[in-house]
Amino acid sequence: MAQGAYHIGMDHSAPLAVTSADIDAAARVLAPHAVRTPLLSSPAIDAMTRARVLFKPEVLQRTGSFKFRGAFNKMSAIPEAARGGGVVAFSSGNHAQGVAAAAQLLGMRATIVMPADAPLAKRERTKAYGAEVVLYDRLREDREAIARTLASKHGATLVPPYDDPEIIAGQGTIGREIAEDLQALGVAPDIVVAPASGGGLVAGIAVAVKARYPHAAVMTAEPAGFDDHARSFRAGRREAHDGKSQTICDALMAPIPGEITFAINRALGVQGLVASDDEVGVAVGAAFRELKLVVEPGGAVALAALLAERMDARGKTIVIVLSGGNVDADLYARLIV
Amino acid sequence: MAQGAYHIGMDHSAPLAVTSADIDAAARVLAPHAVRTPLLSSPAIDAMTRARVLFKPEVLQRTGSFKFRGAFNKMSAIPEAARGGGVVAFSSGNHAQGVAAAAQLLGMRATIVMPADAPLAKRERTKAYGAEVVLYDRLREDREAIARTLASKHGATLVPPYDDPEIIAGQGTIGREIAEDLQALGVAPDIVVAPASGGGLVAGIAVAVKARYPHAAVMTAEPAGFDDHARSFRAGRREAHDGKSQTICDALMAPIPGEITFAINRALGVQGLVASDDEVGVAVGAAFRELKLVVEPGGAVALAALLAERMDARGKTIVIVLSGGNVDADLYARLIV
Numbered sequence: 001m002a003q004g005a006y007h008i009g010m011d012h013s014a015p016l017a018v019t020s021a022d023i024d025a026a027a028r029v030l031a032p033h034a035v036r037t038p039l040l041s042s043p044a045i046d047a048m049t050r051a052r053v054l055f056k057p058e059v060l061q062r063t064g065s066f067k068f069r070g071a072f073n074k075m076s077a078i079p080e081a082a083r084g085g086g087v088v089a090f091s092s093g094n095h096a097q098g099v100a101a102a103a104q105l106l107g108m109r110a111t112i113v114m115p116a117d118a119p120l121a122k123r124e125r126t127k128a129y130g131a132e133v134v135l136y137d138r139l140r141e142d143r144e145a146i147a148r149t150l151a152s153k154h155g156a157t158l159v160p161p162y163d164d165p166e167i168i169a170g171q172g173t174i175g176r177e178i179a180e181d182l183q184a185l186g187v188a189p190d191i192v193v194a195p196a197s198g199g200g201l202v203a204g205i206a207v208a209v210k211a212r213y214p215h216a217a218v219m220t221a222e223p224a225g226f227d228d229h230a231r232s233f234r235a236g237r238r239e240a241h242d243g244k245s246q247t248i249c250d251a252l253m254a255p256i257p258g259e260i261t262f263a264i265n266r267a268l269g270v271q272g273l274v275a276s277d278d279e280v281g282v283a284v285g286a287a288f289r290e291l292k293l294v295v296e297p298g299g300a301v302a303l304a305a306l307l308a309e310r311m312d313a314r315g316k317t318i319v320i321v322l323s324g325g326n327v328d329a330d331l332y333a334r335l336i337v
Numbered sequence: 338m339a340q341g342a343y344h345i346g347m348d349h350s351a352p353l354a355v356t357s358a359d360i361d362a363a364a365r366v367l368a369p370h371a372v373r374t375p376l377l378s379s380p381a382i383d384a385m386t387r388a389r390v391l392f393k394p395e396v397l398q399r400t401g402s403f404k405f406r407g408a409f410n411k412m413s414a415i416p417e418a419a420r421g422g423g424v425v426a427f428s429s430g431n432h433a434q435g436v437a438a439a440a441q442l443l444g445m446r447a448t449i450v451m452p453a454d455a456p457l458a459k460r461e462r463t464k465a466y467g468a469e470v471v472l473y474d475r476l477r478e479d480r481e482a483i484a485r486t487l488a489s490k491h492g493a494t495l496v497p498p499y500d501d502p503e504i505i506a507g508q509g510t511i512g513r514e515i516a517e518d519l520q521a522l523g524v525a526p527d528i529v530v531a532p533a534s535g536g537g538l539v540a541g542i543a544v545a546v547k548a549r550y551p552h553a554a555v556m557t558a559e560p561a562g563f564d565d566h567a568r569s570f571r572a573g574r575r576e577a578h579d580g581k582s583q584t585i586c587d588a589l590m591a592p593i594p595g596e597i598t599f600a601i602n603r604a605l606g607v608q609g610l611v612a613s614d615d616e617v618g619v620a621v622g623a624a625f626r627e628l629k630l631v632v633e634p635g636g637a638v639a640l641a642a643l644l645a646e647r648m649d650a651r652g653k654t655i656v657i658v659l660s661g662g663n664v665d666a667d668l669y670a671r672l673i674v
Contacts, residue, residue: 041372043438060377060630064629289666292401292630292662294630294631295629333666
């Protein structure tokens with residue numbers, strides 16, 4: 001693909017796997033069940049950053065994270081005849097809860113493969129939605145293989161965490177709501193930043209936001225050492241992170257961007273930002289003190305990038321997605337005091 | 338006043354000190370500066386209570402509590418000629434921040450008389466808005482006398498915390514927004530509950546909500562031992578609480594309902610609910626886990642009353658006002674773990 005095919009970082013050479021119309025359709029599917037989260041402002045954060053910052057608090061979403069949107073959209077499309085076999089998913093926690101809650105609403109059986117070291121709150125809540133939880137060893141077992149075996153045993157449908165057009169379209173409803181609310185406010189965004197693990201959230205948001213605001217910059221935020229999106233955007237192809245690091249952002253540990261998500265994000269010129277665990281801790285504390293929102297570490301990394309001045313925010317209109325709030329109380333207590 | 342003057346708990350015999358039109362005017366004054374807080378729902382809390390519960394999260398308001406509304410409305414009405422003298426207020430914390438932030442926006446000097454044992458977060462944040470903080474001993478000194486002396490020394494205007502029609506009208510904009518959002522949802526409220534200290538928040542809400550939903554029940558929620566509203570509603574006249582208790586609800590320690598607030602609340606048939614500190618702690622934890630909202634103890638007492646089944650909620654539409662989120666991190670950490 002020649003460099004000449006690019007225009008202000010956007011590749012117009014191929015149709016995207018998810019369109020604005022797919023996101024409109026997902027919005028109709030989700031309307032009766034998902035929380036339409038508001039766009040919030042904080043005069044204190046505006047003063048700290050000298051920007052106009054608008055927050056999209058997906059911590060207020062059903063199950064406490066954005067993941068319900070994609071899971072419900074995907075599972076609503078499973079034909080009636082296939083619903084009896086239920087669904088299987090693998091997830092460190094937020095996708096697990098999203099799938100479990102969607103299954104409960106749709107009257108389907110759900111089996112979730114979760115790492116044994118996933119936060120207790122996420123495991124317990126997944127069970128509370130009626131799902132069966134199967135634990136695996138993150139370092140020694142292959143969660144995808146376990147999930148596939150379970151799916152074939154039950155005749156179940158596998159619900160992937162991010163690399164799927166219907167999942168991406170579901171997450172894209174966040175971008176659609178952001179665009180609608182910005183239009184109502186009469187404000188155009190300069191930058192929209194969201195946390196990235198597999199990249200589905202950002203891909204969906206990028207499609208929806210760019211449809212109405214083609215000049216807005218869309219950015220991923222990742223924890224240091226788990227910067228596979230930032231690396232991949234620089235390299236122009238999918239690259240894994242080095243896999244040697246630890247992070248408090250348990251929700252953001254996917255090794256490499258998804259194929260579909262990366263194709264969308266690259267085509268739309270998405271850029272990558274990184275924040276350290278210490279900076280994430282500061283952001284969790286700032287959300288506690290200034291926003292009065294409970295944000296989990298992985299959900300706070302876009303705010304962390306803003307507060308750590310990883311982007312030129314001064315005088316601009318910035319949308320920060322706070323993607324989840326499912327954090328164990330003991331870790332949260334350590335981060336805020 | 339004869340018993341016959343009452344109709345379904347409402348006294349129609351005298352005009353109220355605050356009208357729906359006063360609240361409309363306050364809404365216009367506040368629109369450019371106050372956060373228009375959303376009405377949030379939580380499928381998890383709905384399932385727990387078997388009710389449809391809608392939350393008005395004033396924790397998201399400028400300064401982290403509803404108090405900014407009344408303070409800004411009151412101070413906007415101070416004539417230009419009198420603004421040079423600044424304002425003086427006495428407050429355990431949230432009114433202090435509301436007045437300080439309003440003064441900063443209006444370019445006025447603010448002096449706040451605060452108890453020496455007020456939460457550190459509230460003292461520090463009051464100073465951060467540029468106000469001068471004067472501490473007093475809650476048990477041995479008279480804060481109103483100190484405030485009056487300061488006001489006369491500076492030629493300043495005293496901004497009372499609740500017993501004032503413009504303060505009440507400002508807080509009433511919360512009820513106006515609740516009514517607007519309920520109308521948009523096509524839902525009529527059965528019960529609206531808000532925390533009460535001096536009663537200004539509930540009085541304002543009662544005027545606004547009853548104007549559109551005359552059959553809705555409006556209720557105060559108070560911590561056990563600080564149940565002066567509940568006692569006063571039962572007695573039919575203002576009664577102080579016994580003053581012998583301790584509570585973690587530092588925001589709700591006023592000794593007796595205000596004269597103006599009580600006249601309004603009594604005329605509108607407001608009822609009183611009480612919750613223990615343990616129940617308040619449970620509510621703070623539930624808001625952390627289920628709502629992902631940081632709510633201070635005093636701000637959580639209406640939710641506490643709901644979760645402790647102090648009202649007949651099943652099958653009903655209940656609006657719960659979460660009035661503030663300014664809590665020290667160490668107390669918060671103790672309540673959620």
